[in-house]
Amino acid sequence: QSALTQPPSASGSPGQSVTISCTGTSSDVGGYNYVSWYQQHPGKAPKLMIYEVNKRPSGVPDRFSGSKSGNTASLTVSGFQAEDEADYYCTSYAGNNNYVFGTGTKVTVL
């Protein structure tokens, strides 16, 4: 099972929108609506930000949103804030009780 492909880096100015892509195959991202996104600050455990493509857990700001088209999922941070600077990982269910993570994207503030 190959890792999902994410851009290594992305950046945005405060108040702008930042979008991160996550590309897989029809066996994972394209085959199921089970894409989730995680935020990880340095030295910390990851935190769930989006599940089932576009659902936000309680407590996650509504500036975080998710979508999917075909084999590519996306995470958008609208109204980017300095505290959103972190690493972001997507993951997808891949069938047969297996999951796969994305390669990760480092998001920085300009």
Next chain:
Amino acid sequence: QVQLVQSGSELKKPGASVKISCKASGYRFTTYSINWVRQAPGQGLEWMGWINTNTGNPTYAQGFTGRFVFSLDASVGTTHLQISSLKADDSAVYYCVGRMVRGNWFDSWGQGTLVIVSS
């Protein structure tokens, strides 16, 4: 509130074994499966597999068969990851992660356990 607390950092020599524990609290143990995720220094997250907390049946991801064993002691709400024949590239932070039995996302993360393999 779901809480997963992992055992402390480990320093091991190549060829040795290590056993990491993950203690669950704040919920009924069998309502979450426990997954394991590896993060090598400066690298991304890798899903290692999971253990069914109802049956004790483990599922291992490709690349994590043979030397990696998931186990549990349901009586004390604890799961374990054992790695044998340690190599230098097993050095990483290992996270236990809760996933609701009918969910396909990783809700709750332990704080991570750093394993360093060095002679």
